[in-house]
Amino acid sequence: MQVGATMELLRPLLADITVDGLSLVGEVTAEELGLTEDDAVVLGPLAVSLDLTNIEGLVAVTGVLEGTIIRECVRCLKGYEDLLAFSVRAAFVPEPKSSPRHPKRVDPRKARAEVVEAEPEEEPDDQYQYQGNQLELAPMLREHVILSAPMQPLCNNDCLGLCAQCGKNLNEGPCHCAVEPPIPAFRVVQSMKRKTGGSSDS
Ligand SMILES: [Zn+2]
Numbered sequence: 001m002q003v004g005a006t007m008e009l010l011r012p013l014l015a016d017i018t019v020d021g022l023s024l025v026g027e028v029t030a031e032e033l034g035l036t037e038d039d040a041v042v043l044g045p046l047a048v049s050l051d052l053t054n055i056e057g058l059v060a061v062t063g064v065l066e067g068t069i070i071r072e073c074v075r076c077l078k079g080y081e082d083l084l085a086f087s088v089r090a091a092f093v094p095e096p097k098s099s100p101r102h103p104k105r106v107d108p109r110k111a112r113a114e115v116v117e118a119e120p121e122e123e124p125d126d127q128y129q130y131q132g133n134q135l136e137l138a139p140m141l142r143e144h145v146i147l148s149a150p151m152q153p154l155c156n157n158d159c160l161g162l163c164a165q166c167g168k169n170l171n172e173g174p175c176h177c178a179v180e181p182p183i184p185a186f187r188v189v190q191s192m193k194r195k196t197g198g199s200s201d202s
Pocket residue numbers: 073074075076077078154155156159160161
């Protein structure tokens with residue numbers, strides 16, 4: 001079964017994920033994924049191809065996300081197009097129906113600390129929760145896009161960067177700066193102390 005419309009693509013109904021699974025193929029925009037320009041500058045829509053299987057409420061999502069992200073090279077500071085194609089892997093589990101937290105009044109600061117502590121640490125990063133009978137795929141896909149960003153984006157592994165002196169992009173050609181200004185290794189100390197010269201006094 002295939003679903004075309006974007007909203008259905010990003011919010012599949014649990015009931016549609018049958019034993020045979022559900023294939024979701026389509027295009028989504030950065031906006032639909034909740035991606036802001038701070039997260040990633042996406043050029044055009046992202047192609048999504050996902051397979052969902054439902055095993056007693058545990059929904060496994062696998063697939064591929066493809067698109068073009070504009071990144072800034074750390075060496076030459078120029079924007080470049082990064083063609084992405086990465087696999088998506090996630091599991092969705094139903095959100096627990098009853099909140100384990102007691103409604104008793106507690107110091108809000110204390111309560112917050114408790115919540116932080118209660119967060120399971122062993123849970124795999126790619127596990128998400130769904131409420132009711134519908135999955136929200138957008139936050140999961142958004143995270144995948146954000147995590148795809150390299151720590152040191154480079155327009156090219158051989159990027160020459162900018163001239164430290166004039167700032168010219170050296171990928172576009174050499175600049176007229178000297179390779180390295182001849183810095184004397186040491187200054188000749190000219191102020192040689194005149195020891196008691198020829199002139200005699202007293
Ligand atoms: Zn560069």
